[in-house]
Amino acid sequence: MIFFTLIITLINKSQAQVDDSQLKSVLIERFSRFMEWPENMIDSVFVIEVLDNKEMYEIIKKTYANRKINNLPVQVTLLSSQKEYDHPMCHVLYVGNCYRENSTSIIEIYQQSGALVLGHEDRCLENGVTLAFISDGKKVVFGYDELALKRNKVSISYKLLQLAKNQ
Amino acid sequence: MNLNFYNISIRNKLIIVIQLVTITALLVSFLSYFIFTSERDKQNLINRMEITAKLVGEYAVSPLVFGDAEGGTEIITRLKSMPEIEEAYILDDDKDIFASYVNDSSSHEYHPFNPNNSRVEDLSIWDDAYFHILQKITYKGDDYGSIYLVVSLRPFKERLINDLRVLFINMLLIIGISWVLSVIIQQYISKPIKKLVKTTNEIVQEGNYDIRVKNQGTDEIGQLYASYNKMLERIKLEKEQQQKYSKALEVSERNYRTIFENSIVGIFNIDIKSGKLLQANERFYEILKLDPSRLEQYTIDQFLSKKERVIFLKTIEREGQIENFEINHKGDIWISFSGKRIKGQNSIDGVIQDITDRKKNYLELKKVNFELDNFVYHASHDLRSPLRSILGLTNLLKHDKPSENGIELIQRIENSILRLDNLVTDLLTFSKNSRTKRDIEEIDFKALMEESLEGVPYEYKGDIEVSVEINDKNIFKGDKTRISVIINNLLVNAHKYQSSKRDKKHIHIKIKTNKKDMQFIISDNGEGISEENQERIFDMFYRASESSDGSGLGLYIVKNVVDTLGGRIYLTSTVDKGTTFEVIIPNNQSI
Secondary structure, three states: OOEEEEEEOOOOHHHHOOOHHHHHHHHHHHHHOOEEOOOOOOOOOEEEEEEOOHHHHHHHHHHOOOOEEOOEEEEEEEEOOHHHHOOOOOOEEEEOOOOOOOHHHHHHHHHHHOOEEEEOOHHHHHHOOOEEEEEEOOEEEEEEEHHHHHHOOOEEOHHHHOOEEEO | OOOOHHHOOHHHHHHHHHHHHHHHHHHHHHHHHHHHHHHHHHHHHHHHHHHHHHHHHHHHHHHHHHOOHHHHHHHHHHHHHOOOEEEEEEEEOOOOEEEEEEOOOOOOOOOOOOOOOOOOOOEEEEOOOEEEEEEEEEEOOEEEEEEEEEEEOHHHHHHHHHHHHHHHHHHHHHHHHHHHHHHHHHHHHHHHHHHHHHHHHHHHHHOOOOOOOOOOOOOHHHHHHHHHHHHHHHHHHHHHHHHHHHHHHHHHHHHHHHHHHHOOOEEEEEEOOOOEEEEEOHHHHHHHOOOHHHHHHOEHHHOOOHHHHHHHHHHHHHHOEEEEEEEEEOOOEEEEEEEEEOOOOOEEEEEEEEOHHHHHHHHHHHHHHHHHHHHHHHHHHHHHHHHHHHHHHHHHHHOOOOOHHHHHHHHHHHHHHHHHHHHHHHHHHHHHHHHOOOOEEEOOHHHHHHHHHHOOOHHHHOOEEEEEEEEOOOOOEEEHHHHHHHHHHHHHHHHHOOOOOOOOEEEEEEEEEOOOEEEEEEEEOOOOOOHHHHOOOOOOOOOOOOOOOOOOOHHHHHHHHHHHOOOEEEEEEEOOOEEEEEEEEEOOOOO
């Protein structure tokens, strides 16, 4: 598997000493600018679903409480039961725990439904997420999995991918 | 040195023309090509830079979104592969420099962007040394910043100069080739023309029209050669013809000159208006005793008096010519002038003859004739007296009772004397006709005829029936004495030559007058006159009839008198049938 990582200098990180989770939460909006979701995706609200990471859920919910993504109000949901992800209908699935049982199948279901599957850490790439944050000291980087990219029905702009570096 | 184009040889003209056309065509085409290529290159550069700016802008979106200045620098540094881009800048949406690239060769003359100018839009600026292009970086309708490129025009200009250099070298090469080709090609046109000029010069110098130019083709020059040769042929023929004419003219002129110079009559040419003598031969000067060297000074006044000149010129003006105009020149020379006005010219060509000797002879003859007439008249007149005396004496002898033989002799003497008296009377009449002037008076033809009929001798009258028809309503004026001589002679002849075989003898007389003339016709049924005698009937002393006892002068006198009066006489006669005389005498009514 070839991994490409995108190195992002955290905006104003040094000045504001912002937490990595908060930064990751903000970057969801930045990623969304380079995404093209399938046409059958709901267009009245931007849905972010968080899998197995309540802390991250709280942070994301707080981040987008008064902010919009793609001019849509943001709805954040924490997934906890099997039945909740049988018929996914969201824009972003934030995978907060890559070691959860049957996470791979859940990821594939969401990728097939057209949601961007974003991993909380680099190990998630091994479980099949499309994009994943990678902690690298002062920098926050992210990488993508080429196979997952092909599998995922969301369309990601080359503009985003061209920043990735081969690790 | 005259640099007139017309003085340049045809060879050089053709070379110059070809070169001018070539250079003009090259200049126009090369200039067009240069302008076109420079504009095309400029547009290509603009397009290329706009695309480059757009591409860089595309790639710069994500670094700008994520604030990845390193990524932006990395992207913009890739422009290093385009050396003409001296400086490149990625500006964020606050117009701050996000990433930049400056070429090593950049002079750093240009500030990349004025941050205070917040109204910067997409722009392209072309100055002397640089091309500036500024493009906004947008993605999905949002502005993320700008890309600003400073492009050096040095490579562009170097390329243009290189193009110009290549074009100039090409132009020199083409002109050189064109020069060589024009020198070679012009020969095909100039050589035939030079050949024609050379041939023409030879013909002019040698006057030989047998020379021909050799035709080599059927193009315009070939056609010109053919026409030139035809022209030479025609000139040759015309020259030969002209030589013939010249020779004939020369002969004619020589003949004329010979006639003119050796003529026994004087030949002259006079201007009508000025009367100046224009030309004359030697004989002319000789006759008039003039000096040929003073030709220009002579006018018609030198040989005609004022009166003669008026007559001479008026006759010429009226009739176009004058014949035998006789003048007496300087008292002792008689000259006859004849001349004719030349059609279309105001001059008279004429001849003069010295008629002094002829004139003298004529005057002498006239004098002798007059003396002869005088002698005949006086001789005839003087002869009649003794004849009349003899006749008187013979009459006396008849009364002395001569023997029968004596009476016969006396009668013969008397007849001879009467014939002699008739002859003398006729001679007197003839002489009188020549000597006396015409005496014009109004004539009463009835009275005249009565007198004439009474005058017919008794022995001729016999049993002849005479009828007279006179129509003289128009007054006729003429010489009564001479007309009565005509009528009397013809009337006596009509009586005298009656045929003895004829039972009824008659004479018919008809007289008719009009304004123009008088017609007198006398017809008889006498013995007539044979054709051979008719021709000589008016000759002097000619007798047509054997029975005639006349003098042979009667009809001669009649013809003479008719001529004197300006009339005409006609004769028609048949032997044994009769004779008719018709006399026409002009009416002198106006006198």
